[in-house]
Amino acid sequence: MCEKPQKERARVLVMPKYTLQYVCGHSDEEDHPKARIDKIREKAAESLCPSCWTDQQNQIANEVSWLLPPLEGTEKQVTWAQRLRAKAMIKILNAKAAYGHDETMSLVLNDFHQDAIKQSLAMWWINNRNTRLMDLVSDYHSTRQSYYQFVIENRFQREVDALVKEAQESNRDPFDISAEQGLLGAIMVKNDAYYVASFLEPEHFIEDLHQRIFEVVRALITLGKVAMPITLNTFLGDQDLGGITVSRYLARLAAEAVGITQVRQPALTIYALAKYRSQMEAQES
Ligand SMILES: [Zn+2]
Numbered sequence: 001m002c003e004k005p006q007k008e009r010a011r012v013l014v015m016p017k018y019t020l021q022y023v024c025g026h027s028d029e030e031d032h033p034k035a036r037i038d039k040i041r042e043k044a045a046e047s048l049c050p051s052c053w054t055d056q057q058n059q060i061a062n063e064v065s066w067l068l069p070p071l072e073g074t075e076k077q078v079t080w081a082q083r084l085r086a087k088a089m090i091k092i093l094n095a096k097a098a099y100g101h102d103e104t105m106s107l108v109l110n111d112f113h114q115d116a117i118k119q120s121l122a123m124w125w126i127n128n129r130n131t132r133l134m135d136l137v138s139d140y141h142s143t144r145q146s147y148y149q150f151v152i153e154n155r156f157q158r159e160v161d162a163l164v165k166e167a168q169e170s171n172r173d174p175f176d177i178s179a180e181q182g183l184l185g186a187i188m189v190k191n192d193a194y195y196v197a198s199f200l201e202p203e204h205f206i207e208d209l210h211q212r213i214f215e216v217v218r219a220l221i222t223l224g225k226v227a228m229p230i231t232l233n234t235f236l237g238d239q240d241l242g243g244i245t246v247s248r249y250l251a252r253l254a255a256e257a258v259g260i261t262q263v264r265q266p267a268l269t270i271y272a273l274a275k276y277r278s279q280m281e282a283q284e285s
Contacts, residue, residue, distance in 0.1 A: 022049040061086040073122030081122035084129050091133045092116060101196060101261045104152055108141045115140075156199070156268070163272035164279070174277045175206035179266035184213050185257030187221075188229055188250065193260045194221045197267035204274035209249070212236060229254050 015031050020041060022028065026049040032040050048056060058079065064086035065071075071078045071085070092113050099105040119125070128136065141148065167174065186193045194217065202211040202218075216235045220227040229250035238246050258266065 020044040022047060022052070024048045024052040026052065057083050064089055068117060069120050071122045071125070072120050077122035077126060081125040084125040085116075085119075088116065088125070088133060095133060095137070101192075101263070103155075103196070103264070104141075104148055107148060107151065108137060108144075111144075112137050112140050159268055160272045160275065163269060164276045167273060167276045174280060175273055176266070176269050177207065179269045180205050180207060180210045181253055181256065182258040183263060183266040183270065184210060184217070185253035185255070186260060186263050187217055188227060188232070188254045189257045190260045191221050191227055193263045194218065194227075196260070196263045197270075200267060200271060204270050206273075206277075209236075209241065209246070213250075213253075 015033055017029050018032050018037055018041070020028050020030055022044050023046055028049055047053070061082040065082050068085065068089070071081050073081060092109065096106065096109045096113065099109060166172075183193075183197060187197070198218075200214065202215045205211045205214055213232065213236065216232055217227045220231065225231070229247065232250055233247050236246050236250075241249060244252075
C-alpha cells in the first residue's frame with residue numbers, strides 16, 4: 001500500500017538532465033524521464049527550441065494581426081493575446097470552411113467572426129484561451145437563438161414561396177422523385193446531411209418507401225446512431241419492390257447520392273412541392 005508513493009518520489013528525484021538538440025541549431029538542457037527520452041529527442045530534432053518557437057509564434061501573430069485592430073492591455077498582455085487571437089482567427093476560418101453546408105452555423109460563425117475581430121481587450125483573449133472555439137460559438141448562438149431562428153425561417157420562407165409559385169406557373173409535376181432519392185442517398189452517405197433537411201417531415205415525401213426511409217433515418221440519427229443502407233435494411237424489411245429489393249434500392253440511392261453541399265436544394269424542393277400539393281388538394285375540395 002505505502003510502496004507506491006515512495007516509488008514515484010524516487011523516480012522524480014532521479015529524473016536526469018538531458019541535452020536536447022533542436023532543428024534550429026540551438027540546444028537546451030532539460031529534465032526528462034529516462035523512459036521517454038528517445039521519443040523526446042526525436043521530437044526535438046524536428047522542432048524549434050522553446051525560444052525560437054516563441055519568436056516564430058509572435059511573427060505569425062504579427063502577420064495575422066496587422067489587419068486586426070490593436071489590442072489594449074499591458075505590453076506583456078498584448079503580445080500574448082496577439083498570439084492567442086491569431087490562433088483563434090485561424091480556427092474560426094477553418095470552422096467557417098467546415099460548416100459551409102450548414103446555413104445556421106454559417107450565419108452564426110460569420111457574426112461571431114465579426115464580433116471577435118472587434119474584441120480588442122487583451123484580457124478577453126487571455127481569459128478565454130482554454131475555452132474550445134465551438135463552445136464559445138455555441139454560447140454565442142444560444143444567447144441569440146430567437147434571432148437566428150427568425151432569420152433562417154424568413155430566408156427559407158421566401159425561397160419556398162418562390163418554388164411553389166414556379167411550380168404553379170410551370171405546370172410541372174407536383175412531386176420530384178429524383179430530389180427525394182438524391183436527398184435520402186446523401187443522408188445515408190453522410191449522416192450530417194440530415195441536419196440540413198431536418199425541417200422535413202416524412203409526409204413531405206411522395207413515395208411511401210421514401211417516407212419510411214426518412215422516418216427510420218431520422219429516428220436513428222436523432223438517437224445518435226449511424227444510418228447506413230445496412231442498418232436501415234433491418235428496419236425496413238427486404239421485400240421485393242417489383243424488380244428490385246429494398247436492399248438493392250438503398251444501395252442504389254447511396255451510390256447516386258448528391259454531395260452534402262447540394263442537399264439544401266432538394267430539401268427545399270421536397271418541402272415546397274408538398275406545400276403545393278396540399279394547396280391543390282384544398283382547391284379541389
Ligand atoms: Zn532555437
